[in-house]
Amino acid sequence: MATVATTVVFDQHGPPDRVLRQDQMPLKPPEDNEVEVDMLAAPINPSDINLVEGTYGIKPDLPAVAGLEGVGRVTKVGPAVTSLAVSDWVIPASTGKAFGTWRTAAVCAAEDLLKVRSDAPVEYAATVAVNPCTAYRMLEDFAHLEEGDVVVQNGATSMVGLAVIQLARERGLHSVNIIRDRPNFEEKAAELKALGASVVLTEERAQSPEGKQAMKGFPPAKLGLNCVGGSAATAVTKLLGTGATLVTYGGMSMKPVTISTSYFIFKDITCKGFWVSRWAQEHSAEERSKMIDYLLGLARDKKLTFNFEKTPFTDFDFALKKALGKEGFTAGKQLLVFK
Amino acid sequence: MATVATTVVFDQHGPPDRVLRQDQMPLKPPEDNEVEVDMLAAPINPSDINLVEGTYGIKPDLPAVAGLEGVGRVTKVGPAVTSLAVSDWVIPASTGKAFGTWRTAAVCAAEDLLKVRSDAPVEYAATVAVNPCTAYRMLEDFAHLEEGDVVVQNGATSMVGLAVIQLARERGLHSVNIIRDRPNFEEKAAELKALGASVVLTEERAQSPEGKQAMKGFPPAKLGLNCVGGSAATAVTKLLGTGATLVTYGGMSMKPVTISTSYFIFKDITCKGFWVSRWAQEHSAEERSKMIDYLLGLARDKKLTFNFEKTPFTDFDFALKKALGKEGFTAGKQLLVFK
Numbered sequence: 001m002a003t004v005a006t007t008v009v010f011d012q013h014g015p016p017d018r019v020l021r022q023d024q025m026p027l028k029p030p031e032d033n034e035v036e037v038d039m040l041a042a043p044i045n046p047s048d049i050n051l052v053e054g055t056y057g058i059k060p061d062l063p064a065v066a067g068l069e070g071v072g073r074v075t076k077v078g079p080a081v082t083s084l085a086v087s088d089w090v091i092p093a094s095t096g097k098a099f100g101t102w103r104t105a106a107v108c109a110a111e112d113l114l115k116v117r118s119d120a121p122v123e124y125a126a127t128v129a130v131n132p133c134t135a136y137r138m139l140e141d142f143a144h145l146e147e148g149d150v151v152v153q154n155g156a157t158s159m160v161g162l163a164v165i166q167l168a169r170e171r172g173l174h175s176v177n178i179i180r181d182r183p184n185f186e187e188k189a190a191e192l193k194a195l196g197a198s199v200v201l202t203e204e205r206a207q208s209p210e211g212k213q214a215m216k217g218f219p220p221a222k223l224g225l226n227c228v229g230g231s232a233a234t235a236v237t238k239l240l241g242t243g244a245t246l247v248t249y250g251g252m253s254m255k256p257v258t259i260s261t262s263y264f265i266f267k268d269i270t271c272k273g274f275w276v277s278r279w280a281q282e283h284s285a286e287e288r289s290k291m292i293d294y295l296l297g298l299a300r301d302k303k304l305t306f307n308f309e310k311t312p313f314t315d316f317d318f319a320l321k322k323a324l325g326k327e328g329f330t331a332g333k334q335l336l337v338f339k
Numbered sequence: 340m341a342t343v344a345t346t347v348v349f350d351q352h353g354p355p356d357r358v359l360r361q362d363q364m365p366l367k368p369p370e371d372n373e374v375e376v377d378m379l380a381a382p383i384n385p386s387d388i389n390l391v392e393g394t395y396g397i398k399p400d401l402p403a404v405a406g407l408e409g410v411g412r413v414t415k416v417g418p419a420v421t422s423l424a425v426s427d428w429v430i431p432a433s434t435g436k437a438f439g440t441w442r443t444a445a446v447c448a449a450e451d452l453l454k455v456r457s458d459a460p461v462e463y464a465a466t467v468a469v470n471p472c473t474a475y476r477m478l479e480d481f482a483h484l485e486e487g488d489v490v491v492q493n494g495a496t497s498m499v500g501l502a503v504i505q506l507a508r509e510r511g512l513h514s515v516n517i518i519r520d521r522p523n524f525e526e527k528a529a530e531l532k533a534l535g536a537s538v539v540l541t542e543e544r545a546q547s548p549e550g551k552q553a554m555k556g557f558p559p560a561k562l563g564l565n566c567v568g569g570s571a572a573t574a575v576t577k578l579l580g581t582g583a584t585l586v587t588y589g590g591m592s593m594k595p596v597t598i599s600t601s602y603f604i605f606k607d608i609t610c611k612g613f614w615v616s617r618w619a620q621e622h623s624a625e626e627r628s629k630m631i632d633y634l635l636g637l638a639r640d641k642k643l644t645f646n647f648e649k650t651p652f653t654d655f656d657f658a659l660k661k662a663l664g665k666e667g668f669t670a671g672k673q674l675l676v677f678k
Binding site for chain 1: 589598599602603604614
């Protein structure tokens with residue numbers, strides 16, 4: 001009997017709570033190299049919001065099913081499929097292809113999927129491809145970091161930020177973390193330190209003499225990570241050492257990155273960007289698979305932990321409101337769970 | 340008989356026309372590895388102004404003789420000197436050491452000097468080390484440029500800008516040049532085109548659809564050069580192709596470099612700085628010498644030309660006012676000539 005998938009689609013770009021709608025999509029049984037997958041879990045990430053708004057780096061053909069990442073379980077395989085078997089866990093082979101993970105089931109080519117280990121909790125398999133991979137690559141690819149070295153980041157409470165803290169701890173690196181000032185700053189700082197943060201500063205403190213003071217006893221920071229922009233990017237830059245690299249991977253404040261001329265000329269700062277989808281396009285599936293296995297291994301061993309707020313896919317509207325900050329306090333990453 | 344040098348010194352940082360004063364400095368005859376040099380010519384560069392103001396990347400011990408570059412002629416050599424002979428032309432071995440070229444004569448270690456060819460006009464030997472070397476290195480070191488490739492720059496009428504246009508032409512590269520709007524824009528554009536500029540745009544036109552239009556028919560620009568900052572840096576960035584590098588080597592507008600997040604993430608733009616003094620520190624005298632010989636060879640062959648306004652060193656105050664823009668129209672680089 002043919003499966004009918006429930007999907008969340010958009011016909012035009014705009015505010016997600018206005019343009020997203022639920023739809024039904026009958027699926028043809030998998031042929032040749034195709035497989036059928038039941039989705040298990042999918043997050044709501046800032047990049048998902050941007051994709052719908054039309055401000056993301058890729059523009060899918062419309063109408064499109066939303067959702068850039070998630071994990072599914074193979075339920076049927078076409079006759080020519082050799083790389084996957086029923087009950088394998090799979091994620092989209094590319095986060096840059098707008099697979100459309102916000103749906104109960106899908107039929108697609110086996111090559112559009114990447115098999116992942118199934119011994120980590122499902123919520124980690126659903127969310128490993130965007131945020132932890134971004135954190136991992138930024139620590140690997142932009143500076144030659146050795147044990148005892150320092151990475152400075154803003155947006156440290158974001159999922160990438162939390163992954164950076166924990167991956168830095170695993171590598172013996174120190175992380176200096178800049179977060180917004182908030183009533184429960186000390187409590188949040190203690191949480192980050194429990195995950196392995198060496199230093200936690202408000203943006204204001206980071207830009208005061210206290211910031212420079214906090215860097216004493218560490219070698220000059222070789223790497224800065226920025227997902228905020230504006231003054232929060234400046235705060236990171238001021239704590240970097242000569243010759244360091246500032247990597248921008250997000251712009252939550254909607255403000256640009258502003259760097260004074262003398263930082264470029266006399267402090268020899270390099271500014272670059274990172275986009276995990278471009279990385280995946282430019283590297284082999286094997287390399288990506290190895291990284292994802294490593295990260296899911298850490299998750300299985302509880303060395304990489306996040307808080308999730310799980311919402312049944314049937315309550316999609318509620319999860320979206322939470323993700324958009326329109327439904328009060330959020331205790332963690334919004335995760336859609338299926339069945 | 341011992342030489343007495345006339346020097347221009349500063350005892351404290353501040354506005355050059357306030358803190359610079361003339362002084363007399365008796366010179367001891369050169370001993371061992373020392374040589375005595377009569378200065379022939381020295382320019383007044385923006386970096387000289389910044390050094391005196393205290394906004395430059397190096398801070399000499401005060402009081403200090405001003406002037407970072409210039410050419411002299413060896414007049415006496417100490418008994419142990421083998422690398423230089425009387426009547427050799429020499430320039431400071433490092434622009435980062437504050438040699439103090441604004442003086443009639445100097446005695447210094449032979450190793451603090453670099454011999455240069457003397458078959459190019461003296462004004463080119465006096466000015467080759469900062470601006471033409473900066474232009475040369477930026478075209479060599481930040482992008483893999485091949486014949487037909489494009490470099491985009493602002494501040495194209497500066498000495499570095501003019502050198503970029505001519506060196507790009509020598510290498511078969513296209514230069515897209517952004518300059519301030521001015522009453523005689525067409526005349527200035529024609530001047531730059533006569534030197535080899537492919538395109539000349541005002542900042543406003545560069546940021547309008549005309550800018551993108553001007554880039555048609557060229558491959559995507561791999562390199563941008565910025566010595567202005569602010570909106571002029573943005574104007575360059577907007578004309579760059581995916582994966583390009585923007586190099587900042589000056590900040591004439593006193594405004595920082597502002598780059599939107601999406602340029603880093605989706606357009607993969609890298610921003611770096613260039614400082615010729617750091618380059619010289621990090622590379623061998625041989626490599627520097629080879630570059631300078633090449634550039635002076637171009638000058639000798641009239642393939643690298645600039646306009647100079649020569650002022651006798653005895654009229655230093657007038658030349659300084661011209662360089663500071665306090666003495667009306669200036670037809671070229673201010674050059675102090677000695678005797």
